[in-house]
């Protein structure tokens with residue numbers, strides 16, 4: 664008979680993954696459904712169905728206790744009160760949702776909700792690439808750029824949970840407009856969307872260089888063209904990596920980490936980016952700070968969100984749901 668298991672749920676723009684997670688970070692059973700496109704009530708209904716099904720499965724496998732339900736979702740999450748404050752354009756109506764209260768009332772189990780990158784950072788920090796490090800910064804490079812900070816062994820939440828929006832750190836106040844409303848954000852240069860947008864703008868100015876449909880260009884195309892030696896794509900990626908290097912130095916100056924962990928789809932496909940950033944960072948910024956940082960690729964792949972979300976149940980005190988969150992120890 665097994666002892667304890669947690670339910671971990673990763674809510675993304677295209678899919679919701681939910682699994683039974685052990686304290687060792689194993690995912691024993693997992694279900695994945697496409698994220699409802701009709702709005703929040705539908706998504707909450709999906710969550711309830713998934714939880715119901717996982718509770719049944721936990722019983723079947725023989726777990727005596729389901730310790731809690733941990734959720735990770737994109738957007739700005741009020742971690743202390745368990746509220747999705749403002750979501751992401753990828754999930755319809757995903758804002759102002761007292762998600763913790765809704766799920767807790769339905770299942771009478773402790774519930775924790777945090778930003779998706781924060782829970783990935785928990786998985787990496789306790790079980791993955793950052794195990795044993797107390798001061799770590801995580802950057803995920805995918806469609807967008809996400810960030811999370813572990814400081815003195817604890818996830819940095821800020822006043823309510825919105826800290827570490829590192830993708831929306833500006834590296835040029837005269838830079839391109841970002842979808843967040845700010846200018847020159849790291850995400851506008853170096854995310855999948857940012858790289859594609861930069862390329863589209865370039866060809867819009869120089870239509871003689873490209874005869875295909877400009878609106879269909881993706882970051883994948885840009886990497887492919889750079890690979891084929893096309894100068895415009897190589898220089899665009901060089902700009903993107905440079906933006907990342909400057910952003911990374913800002914991060915190092917702000918947080919004095921001993922380790923930087925890079926993950927996400929772009930890193931999975933192009934791991935040469937990490938040593939490239941590292942080489943540039945060495946020659947930038949305050950030497951004592953930038954020289955003392957190690958760089959690493961994320962250990963977990965696609966399941967990091969489910970593992971980290973579920974791991975919250977093992978990490979936080981059970982009375983948290985009444986009093987607002989705090990860390991153990």
Ligand SMILES: [Zn+2]
Pocket residue numbers: 830831832841842843844845846848850851
């Ligand atoms: Zn931004």
